Amino acid sequence: MPRILLAGFMQEISTFNPVECHQDYFKILRGDEIVTDNRGQNTEFGGALQVLESSDSEIVPTWFAGGDAAGPLAHADFVRMAGEFVESLKPHAGKIDGAYIRLHGSMGTPEELDPEGFLLQEAQKVLGDDVPIVISLDLHGVLTGRMMEHADAVVSYHTYPHVDFVDTGSRAAKLLLRIVNDGVKPVGVRVRIPTLVRGNELITETGLFGQQIRYAQELQQNPSILSAGFLICNPFTDVPELCSQAFVYADADAELAEAGALKMANDFWPNRSKMQSGLIGLEDAVRQAAGMAGPVALTDAADATSSGASGNSNAIAGEMVRQDYPHTVLAPICEPALAAQAHEAGVGARITTSWGGDLDPRYTPIDMEFEVISLSDAPFDLETWVFKQNPGKTAVLKSDNYTIVVTEVPVMHVDRSLFLVNGLDPKDFHSTVVKSPHCEPQFYDEWVEANLNVDAPGATSANLPSLGHTICARPMYPMEPETTFSPEPEHFSRTG
Numbered sequence: 001m002p003r004i005l006l007a008g009f010m011q012e013i014s015t016f017n018p019v020e021c022h023q024d025y026f027k028i029l030r031g032d033e034i035v036t037d038n039r040g041q042n043t044e045f046g047g048a049l050q051v052l053e054s055s056d057s058e059i060v061p062t063w064f065a066g067g068d069a070a071g072p073l074a075h076a077d078f079v080r081m082a083g084e085f086v087e088s089l090k091p092h093a094g095k096i097d098g099a100y101i102r103l104h105g106s107m108g109t110p111e112e113l114d115p116e117g118f119l120l121q122e123a124q125k126v127l128g129d130d131v132p133i134v135i136s137l138d139l140h141g142v143l144t145g146r147m148m149e150h151a152d153a154v155v156s157y158h159t160y161p162h163v164d165f166v167d168t169g170s171r172a173a174k175l176l177l178r179i180v181n182d183g184v185k186p187v188g189v190r191v192r193i194p195t196l197v198r199g200n201e202l203i204t205e206t207g208l209f210g211q212q213i214r215y216a217q218e219l220q221q222n223p224s225i226l227s228a229g230f231l232i233c234n235p236f237t238d239v240p241e242l243c244s245q246a247f248v249y250a251d252a253d254a255e256l257a258e259a260g261a262l263k264m265a266n267d268f269w270p271n272r273s274k275m276q277s278g279l280i281g282l283e284d285a286v287r288q289a290a291g292m293a294g295p296v297a298l299t300d301a302a303d304a305t306s307s308g309a310s311g312n313s314n315a316i317a318g319e320m321v322r323q324d325y326p327h328t329v330l331a332p333i334c335e336p337a338l339a340a341q342a343h344e345a346g347v348g349a350r351i352t353t354s355w356g357g358d359l360d361p362r363y364t365p366i367d368m369e370f371e372v373i374s375l376s377d378a379p380f381d382l383e384t385w386v387f388k389q390n391p392g393k394t395a396v397l398k399s400d401n402y403t404i405v406v407t408e409v410p411v412m413h414v415d416r417s418l419f420l421v422n423g424l425d426p427k428d429f430h431s432t433v434v435k436s437p438h439c440e441p442q443f444y445d446e447w448v449e450a451n452l453n454v455d456a457p458g459a460t461s462a463n464l465p466s467l468g469h470t471i472c473a474r475p476m477y478p479m480e481p482e483t484t485f486s487p488e489p490e491h492f493s494r495t496g
């Protein structure tokens with residue numbers, strides 16, 4: 001009976017968010033908690049457990065940390081948690097047959113630009129060179145050479161928006177069992193493509209990027225292909241190997257793997273300019289919205305907390321104030337000092353404040369006098385996703401036509417839940433600021449007159465050249481529009 005170890009460490013960060021995050025952004029599961037928390041759930045471990053529990057395997061769960069998207073992880077916190085990860089493996093050295101390590105791929109600390117590569121290198125040191133390791137990644141992950149050197153094979157999501165968590169974990173577990181039980185020998189090839197991409201064409205069901213995914217799935221029909229995928233990376237994680245990548249693992253057949261990875265990469269490259277976001281300038285967007293009957297959604301993907309931004313932007317509201325916007329506006333902001341000020345003042349009080357830019361100095365504070373309409377601090381559920389949100393101190397503030405919802409801690413804006421739990425319905429406002437690149441259609445698109453995708457400044461702006469990458473390899477499209485591509489397949493084989 002093969003003994004299969006389960007461990008992991010997942011987060012996605014934006015380098016351009018100036019607010020570092022800490023261990024409290026993570027939920028940590030130890031030992032059997034990994035099994036009880038994931039069994040039957042829509043997660044990679046949920047999928048892996050289905051496979052392992054229905055095969056003749058003994059499951060050895062050790063340590064897993066899953067964190068919300070945020071700014072870079074404070075290095076000392078990473079070191080402490082990485083230490084826990086490594087310690088959790090040590091009692092099992094020499095006693096397991098394989099390991100499945102669940103990662104995202106876009107973690108980062110100010111000092112460690114390849115945290116996942118570091119974790120896998122340390123895992124190999126503890127578990128030994130002969131214990132196979134299979135990893136799973138988000139398709140926004142940044143795969144590195146070090147990760148491929150210290151893992152036997154990689155599997156990745158095949159969907160955006162992501163709906164194949166279970167399938168991905170199940171593929172990882174099946175592949176690991178083929179290595180352990182059948183002795184398949186993965187050889188991997190990746191092809192790095194010097195481009196960052198964003199926008200609607202990346203939606204795998206309807207967009208151009210779906211072609212690469214369908215090809216990867218077709219490759220996987222061949223029993224000699226062990227895994228195939230395409231990583232579009234998280235363009236906000238500025239690390240040396242940030243880029244788009246095709247990868248294929250084949251059973252002891254480097255040529256087969258290389259041919260698949262090359263085709264995926266070569267087919268992707270000509271579409272790079274179509275895989276960018278169409279954005280409307282900030283001034284223009286506010287002027288257009290002002291002329292509409294409404295309701296209007298103003299999408300501020302540049303401050304998307306679900307992608308790692310601070311949530312501290314007031315850029316759209318600031319432009320509305322400047323243009324003397326005539327309509328009612330609903331906008332969220334994460335601003336701990338203002339949330340505390342409102343809680344101290346109490347419901348019904350009037351407070352004079354400068355709001356926005358408290359956490360992120362790229363925003364200019366706006367002077368306003370607000371009435372405190374309501375206060376809360378309870379955690380809440382999202383409308384459809386299973387992620388509990390903990391906003392900390394929360395306040396609804398009103399100043400003339402502006403209503404803002406202030407939280408102490410960033411929460412996700414992938415739906416309307418923050419507004420609804422605070423007694424506010426976006427349908428009652430002319431304009432709502434939505435800090436998420438895409439929401440399910442029923443939340444806004446189905447009932448608004450327009451959803452304007454605004455080119456506002458922020459740590460997760462889809463205007464990629466505006467971000468100011470300093471670490472990733474250059475030239476890189478679209479920062480350098482003339483970037484050329486000559487494919488260089490890189491070969492990896494851990495088992496030799």
Ligand SMILES: [Zn+2]
Nearest residue numbers: 138139140162
């Ligand atoms: Zn993702």
